[in-house]
Amino acid sequence: MMAERKATLFLILHWVLQYAVCREVTLPMGPLYRVAGFPLSLPCTVSGYEGPRTQEFEWFLYRDNSGGRQMGVVSTRDNGFPYVPFQPRVKNGEVRVERDSGDTVRLVIQRLRPEDQGKFECYTPSTDTTYQGNYSATVPVKVIPDTLQISFSRSLTGQPVPEGAELTLTCSAGIQSEQLTHLSITFGKRGRGEDSVSGAGGEGSAVREIISIDKLLGVVPGRSYKKRYSDGEITLEKRNGEAGLDVYVMKMKAVQPDDTGSYFCEASQWILDPDRSWQKIAQRTLDIGNLTVQQLAESLSVTSSPRGELTLQVGSPLILTCEVLGLPSGVNSGLLVQWMKRGSISSDEVGTGGVEVEVAQMSTNGIVSWGDDLSRASGGSVEKVAEGKYSLKLFSAQPSDTGVYRCVVSVYAGRSNPGPSTPATLTQSSEGVTVNLRTKDVQVSAVAHLPRGPLLKTGSTITLICNVTVTATGPIQTQVLWLRWPIPKPVFKKGESPSSSVAPPEPPVVEKPTFIAALMYNGVANTYINSSEVSIDRLSVVSYRLRVHSATLDDQGMYACHVEPWGQDPRGSWYSTGTKTESNAVTVYLYARAADLLLIPLVIGVASALFVGIVIIGTVTCCFMSRLARQRAQK
Known part of the structure; x- marks a missing residue:
C-alpha cells in the first residue's frame, strides 16, 4: 500500500515538473x-x-x-x-x-x-x-489602406522675423478609416542647419517637440517649452476644416532667438490593440519652413537729451528726454523706463559720490512711481510724449538734484503687459547727462559764546548764544543745529605724570558729537535728547539761543553751533544752498553747589560719631560682662 502511494506521488511530481x-x-x-x-x-x-x-x-x-x-x-x-x-x-x-x-x-x-x-x-x-x-x-x-492626410496653408519663407513677433503655424490633417483610430498632431523644430527627416524623433538637441495634441486629445507641451506653455505664450487649437480635414493652429506670442530653426508638423494615426495598448500605425511629417529670429540687441538703442552737460539756475525747471530707437514695427512690446542719478552737491566731484539711485520710473502699464525722494511726486512728472519717447520733468530744480542722470529701458519684446516675474528681453541705458545747478553766492560765519554771569553750577540753566553773519542776495533763512562733544581728557605717555611732563600731551581722541537741538529754516524747533529740558529760540535776526534747564553733570561738554543758510527759488520753494559753517567750541563746566560742599563734612562727621559711639559701647559692655563673670566665680 505504501509502495503504491509513493508511485502515485512520483507520477504526480513528474507530471508537475513536465508541465512547469x-x-x-x-x-x-x-x-x-x-x-x-x-x-x-x-x-x-x-x-x-x-x-x-x-x-x-x-x-x-x-x-x-x-x-x-x-x-x-x-x-x-x-x-x-x-x-x-x-x-x-x-x-x-x-x-x-x-x-x-x-x-x-x-x-x-x-x-x-x-x-x-x-x-x-x-x-x-x-x-x-x-x-x-x-x-x-x-x-x-x-x-x-493608408488614408492619413496632412497639409499646410502657408510656409515660412526664411525671412528674418524680429524678436518678440507673434508666430502662427497652421497644419491640416485627417484620416478616413473604417476602423476606430485616433489622430495626434505635433509641431516641432529642428536645430539650425538640420536636414529634413521623416518623423519627429525625441526631445534631443537636433529635434524638439514644441506642442502636441495627443491621441487622447490632450494638449502636451514639449519638455523645453513647458514654462512658456504655462505662461500662456504657446497655444495649440483644433478647428473644424473642410474635406474631412481638421485644422490645427499653433501660436507663439513672442518668438525668441532660440526659436530659430526648421519647423515641421507631424500627424500620427493610432489604434487600440486587443491587449489595450495604443500602437502608432501611420505617421507623416510635413516641413513648414525655416524661421530666423533677428535679435533685439542688434537694433535697439537708448539715447537721452540734452547730451553732455547741463547747467541751470536753482529753481529752474529740469527737463530730460529719453528716446528708444530700433524697436521693430508690428511688435507690441512693453517698456519699463527708469531715470537713475549718481552723485549730488555733497560730492567732491559731480557723478562720483554715493551710489546710483532711482529718481522715477514709468512701468509698462504707464504707472509712475518715484524713488527715495517721495516729495518729488508733487514737484515733477514722467510722461510719454510720443511713441518710444519719454520725459522727466522737475518743476523746480534744487542743489540736491545735481548729478549724472541716465535713462534705463527694459524691453519686454512681444509682451505689452508682462507679469511681475517675467524677465526683460533686453535692458539698455543711455549715456549720462551731467546736471549742474548754480546756487547763490552765499557767505556765512558763526561765533558761539557763553553770556557773562555767575559760575554755572549743577541745577542751574546753561545759556549759549550763537551769532550768525550771512552775506547773500535774495531771501535767506538760517538753520542752526547745536552739537555737544565730551570734554577731552589729556593723554600722557606711559611713565609720565601731569606734574613731571614737560612736553605737551598727545592730542585727545575726538568723539562723535551729540545732537542737542535745532531751529529749522522754517522756524520749527527740534530737540534730540531726552535727559534734560532743552529750549532753542531766535533772539534777533543774527542771534540764536540754546538753553539747557536744570543742568546735570551729563550736560557738561564742548558746545558748537552748525549753521546752514537756505535760499528761496523763484517759485517760492526753499532749498539748501550747500554752504555750511561751524562755530568755535565753547566749554561748559559745572561746579558743585555750596549745599553739596557742606554735605560732605556733615556725612563724614556723622559717620565718625557713629563709629566712636559703637566702639565705646562695645568696650564698656565687654568689661562689664567680664567683671560680672569673675564675681560669680568667687561665690
Whole structure:
C-alpha cells in the first residue's frame, strides 16, 4: 500500500515538473490592424524550454487568399528559408528579424503591403529532450489602406522675423478609416542647419517637440517649452476644416532667438490593440519652413537729451528726454523706463559720490512711481510724449538734484503687459547727462559764546548764544543745529605724570558729537535728547539761543553751533544752498553747589560719631560682662 502511494506521488511530481518546464511560444493578441506602407513589428517570445539560452525562430505567413498554404518569410538560422515573394525583401532588409534577447525576437516588415494580410506564425524548433508544450503561435494581421492626410496653408519663407513677433503655424490633417483610430498632431523644430527627416524623433538637441495634441486629445507641451506653455505664450487649437480635414493652429506670442530653426508638423494615426495598448500605425511629417529670429540687441538703442552737460539756475525747471530707437514695427512690446542719478552737491566731484539711485520710473502699464525722494511726486512728472519717447520733468530744480542722470529701458519684446516675474528681453541705458545747478553766492560765519554771569553750577540753566553773519542776495533763512562733544581728557605717555611732563600731551581722541537741538529754516524747533529740558529760540535776526534747564553733570561738554543758510527759488520753494559753517567750541563746566560742599563734612562727621559711639559701647559692655563673670566665680 505504501509502495503504491509513493508511485502515485512520483507520477504526480513528474507530471508537475513536465508541465512547469513545457515550452510556450507567445505572440500579441489579435487581430492586429496595420496600415499599408508603414512598419509592422511582431514580438515573439519562447519560454519553458530546455537547451541553449539562444533559441532559433522561423516565421511563416498564411495569406487570406492562399487557401491555407504556408509561406516561409524569414528565419534566424537559415538564409535560404524565405519563399520567392519574400527573398528580395529579406535581402534588402525590408523584412528582417531583430533579436531583443536569446528567447525574444521581433519580425519587422518595414513597409507593409496589402498582400501581407493574413495569419503570421512564429515557430521555434525544438531543443527539448521530450516534445512538450507548444512550439508555435499565430496572430492575424489586417492590412488597412493608408488614408492619413496632412497639409499646410502657408510656409515660412526664411525671412528674418524680429524678436518678440507673434508666430502662427497652421497644419491640416485627417484620416478616413473604417476602423476606430485616433489622430495626434505635433509641431516641432529642428536645430539650425538640420536636414529634413521623416518623423519627429525625441526631445534631443537636433529635434524638439514644441506642442502636441495627443491621441487622447490632450494638449502636451514639449519638455523645453513647458514654462512658456504655462505662461500662456504657446497655444495649440483644433478647428473644424473642410474635406474631412481638421485644422490645427499653433501660436507663439513672442518668438525668441532660440526659436530659430526648421519647423515641421507631424500627424500620427493610432489604434487600440486587443491587449489595450495604443500602437502608432501611420505617421507623416510635413516641413513648414525655416524661421530666423533677428535679435533685439542688434537694433535697439537708448539715447537721452540734452547730451553732455547741463547747467541751470536753482529753481529752474529740469527737463530730460529719453528716446528708444530700433524697436521693430508690428511688435507690441512693453517698456519699463527708469531715470537713475549718481552723485549730488555733497560730492567732491559731480557723478562720483554715493551710489546710483532711482529718481522715477514709468512701468509698462504707464504707472509712475518715484524713488527715495517721495516729495518729488508733487514737484515733477514722467510722461510719454510720443511713441518710444519719454520725459522727466522737475518743476523746480534744487542743489540736491545735481548729478549724472541716465535713462534705463527694459524691453519686454512681444509682451505689452508682462507679469511681475517675467524677465526683460533686453535692458539698455543711455549715456549720462551731467546736471549742474548754480546756487547763490552765499557767505556765512558763526561765533558761539557763553553770556557773562555767575559760575554755572549743577541745577542751574546753561545759556549759549550763537551769532550768525550771512552775506547773500535774495531771501535767506538760517538753520542752526547745536552739537555737544565730551570734554577731552589729556593723554600722557606711559611713565609720565601731569606734574613731571614737560612736553605737551598727545592730542585727545575726538568723539562723535551729540545732537542737542535745532531751529529749522522754517522756524520749527527740534530737540534730540531726552535727559534734560532743552529750549532753542531766535533772539534777533543774527542771534540764536540754546538753553539747557536744570543742568546735570551729563550736560557738561564742548558746545558748537552748525549753521546752514537756505535760499528761496523763484517759485517760492526753499532749498539748501550747500554752504555750511561751524562755530568755535565753547566749554561748559559745572561746579558743585555750596549745599553739596557742606554735605560732605556733615556725612563724614556723622559717620565718625557713629563709629566712636559703637566702639565705646562695645568696650564698656565687654568689661562689664567680664567683671560680672569673675564675681560669680568667687561665690
